[in-house]
Every structure is written in structure tokens, then in C-alpha cells.
Amino acid sequence: EVQLVQSGAEVKKPGESLKISCKTSEYSFTNYWIGWVRQMPGKGLEWMGIIYPDDSDTRYSPSFQGQVTISADKSISTAYLQWSSLKASDTAMYFCARRPRYCSSFSCLDYWGQGTLVTVSS
Amino acid sequence: QSALTQPASVSGSPGQSISISCTGSSSDVGGYDYVSWYQQHPLKAPKLLIYDVTDRPSGVSSRFSGSKSGNTASLTISGLQAEDEADFYCSSYTSSGTVVFGGGTKLTVL
Numbered sequence: 001e002v003q004l005v006q007s008g009a010e011v012k013k014p015g016e017s018l019k020i021s022c023k024t025s026e027y028s029f030t031n032y033w034i035g036w037v038r039q040m041p042g043k044g045l046e047w048m049g050i051i052y053p054d055d056s057d058t059r060y061s062p063s064f065q066g067q068v069t070i071s072a073d074k075s076i077s078t079a080y081l082q083w084s085s086l087k088a089s090d091t092a093m094y095f096c097a098r099r100p101r102y103c104s105s106f107s108c109l110d111y112w113g114q115g116t117l118v119t120v121s122s
Numbered sequence: 123q124s125a126l127t128q129p130a131s132v133s134g135s136p137g138q139s140i141s142i143s144c145t146g147s148s149s150d151v152g153g154y155d156y157v158s159w160y161q162q163h164p165l166k167a168p169k170l171l172i173y174d175v176t177d178r179p180s181g182v183s184s185r186f187s188g189s190k191s192g193n194t195a196s197l198t199i200s201g202l203q204a205e206d207e208a209d210f211y212c213s214s215y216t217s218s219g220t221v222v223f224g225g226g227t228k229l230t231v232l
Contacts, residue, residue, distance in 0.1 A: 035221075037168075044125070044226040045160070045168065045211050061220045062123060095167055100179070105156035105215035108173035115167060 002027045004034075004096055004113035011119045012086050019082035020116045022096030029077035030054040033099035035109055036070060036081050040092040050099065050106050051079060059106070086120045093117050126151065126212055126224035133230040139200040142227045144212030145193055150222055152193035156215035159188055159197045162226075163208045171210075172197060199229075207231045 007021040022034065035050040049060040053072035060070070072079045079096055094116050097109035127145040134140040144151065144159075151157055155175045160168035170179055172188035175195060185200045195214070199206055212224040 037223075044209075045162075045213075045223045047213065047221040047223055049220075059219055061222075062218065097167075100173075102177075102179075103158075103173045105154065105174075106219075106221050107156045107213050107215045108158040108170055109168075110170050110179060112167035112169075 002098070002111045004098065004111055006094075006096060006113040006116045009117040009119070011121070013122055014086060014088055014120055016086050016120075017082070017084050018086055018118065019080050020094060020118065022079040022081075022113050024077045024079070024098070027098075029072075030074055032101065033106065034072065034079040035097050035099060035106065036068075036079075037095045037097060037109070038064075038092045039095065039115075047106075048081070048094075053077075053079065086118075088120050088122075090118060091120045123150075123216060123218065123220070123222050126214060126222055128210075128212060128224040128227045130225075131228045131230065133232055134199075134202045135232045136202055136204060138202050139198060140202060140229070141196050141198045142210050142212075142229070144195040144197070144214075144224045146195075146214055146222070147193055149217040150214040151190065151195050153217060154215050155190065157188065157190060157195040158213045159186070159195075160211045160213070161206075161208045162211065168211065202231055204231050 097112040100110040159172040
């Protein structure tokens with residue numbers, strides 16, 4: 001069964017860096033886009049960006065361009081989301097999810113990770 | 123890019139049908155047949171219900187259906203069940219090559 005398993009919850013201080021992971025299994029990692037979605041406490045879903053692991057082609061939402069970096073390591077079938085300098089407003093749950101081949105755009109995501117809660121507080 | 127507009131809440135009784143709207147613009151919903159719908163139960167990851175406006179992934183109940191007219195897409199749930207109570211989100215591909223979600227709709231089953 002396809003699985004996306006995300007790294008555990010993080011508590012960080014403002015200004016610190018962070019890299020969270022999304023380890024995938026039971027499908028061809030390099031041939032499916034992987035997206036990241038933010039959900040701030042009590043709020044809705046926000047599309048952050050998406051990466052194609054085979055060639056690292058990456059697209060970012062204008063709201064997140066320059067604020068985060070999405071990457072992937074083909075050798076271990078893992079995608080990443082990283083920050084160089086966290087802010088309190090980055091406190092949120094972050095989900096990774098796979099874009100299925102049957103979907104015609106980046107709009108649909110079928111298999112999701114369990115989410116990584118990131119808390120940024122001084 | 124602004125979030126797509128959804129009603130904050132809808133409600134219905136078991137067995138009834140309800141619809142949730144998702145309004146965007148010609149740059150997203152109206153411009154492409156690339157609208158998806160998700161269901162999210164509390165503290166859970168979202169679940170894909172509808173993609174490409176009307177299509178259902180394998181395993182999703184036929185009680186869920188999607189449609190679109192102009193800049194507004196809709197999700198209809200027929201034969202409402204208690205387990206349908208959740209938050210629902212639409213999303214659409216946009217002319218900038220990215221994706222925008224709706225603000226979410228809380229469904230209450232009375």
C-alpha cells in the first residue's frame with residue numbers, strides 16, 4: 001500500500017532553521033509529483049508548492065515563494081520542506097501528499113502523510 | 123492569489139442532499155476543468171473526493187458528486203450520513219500554474 005510517513009512534531013524558536021521530511025513507499029517515487037499543504041491552527045488548507053522528484057522541477061505558490069524550499073532525495077524516496085529562518089506565523093500543521101497520475105493538474109492529491117506539527121515560539 | 127469562496131457552514135438531516143459551492147474567477151475555477159474536492163475529519167489528513175470537476179477516485183462513494191457552472195463549482199452529497207460530518211475544501215488549478223484552495227465549509231449533520 002502507498003504510504004507517506006512524515007517526520008515528527010517540532011518545537012523551534014523564531015529565527016531557527018528547520019527541515020521536515022516525507023518518506024514514501026510502495027510506489028515509484030520519481031514518477032509522481034509530491035505537494036506540500038499548510039494548515040494553520042483552526043484554519044483552512046493552503047497549497048504551498050509541488051516537486052517532481054525525477055528532475056526536481058518545483059513550483060511554488062506565490063504566497064510561499066522565497067519563504068520555504070521544497071526538495072527531494074530520490075535515493076531514499078523522501079521529500080522535504082525547509083525553512084532557513086522560522087517565524088511565529090509558521091506555526092502550523094504541514095502535510096505532504098502525492099499527485100495521482102489520473103489527475104489532469106496539480107489540483108488533486110490522493111495519498112497524504114499524517115502531517116507534521118511545527119510550533120515556533122520564543 | 124485569493125482563496126476560493128466557500129460558505130462557512132452548511133447543514134442537513136440524515137438522508138437529505140446538500141450542496142457546497144466554491145466560487146472563483148476565470149483565472150481558476152472558470153478557466154479550467156481542474157477542480158478537486160476534499161473531506162477532512164478533525165485531526166485527520168484530507169481525503170480526495172472529486173477531481174477534474176466530476177470524477178471520483180476509486181473507492182469514493184457515489185453519494186459524492188461534483189459539477190461546475192461558470193466560475194462556480196459545487197459538491198453535492200446525497201443520502202447524508204452522520205459520518206459525512208466534516209470540513210470540506212475545494213481546490214482549483216490556476217492560470218499561474220499553481221493551486222488555490224477554498225476557505226473550507228463545515229458540514230453539520232443534524
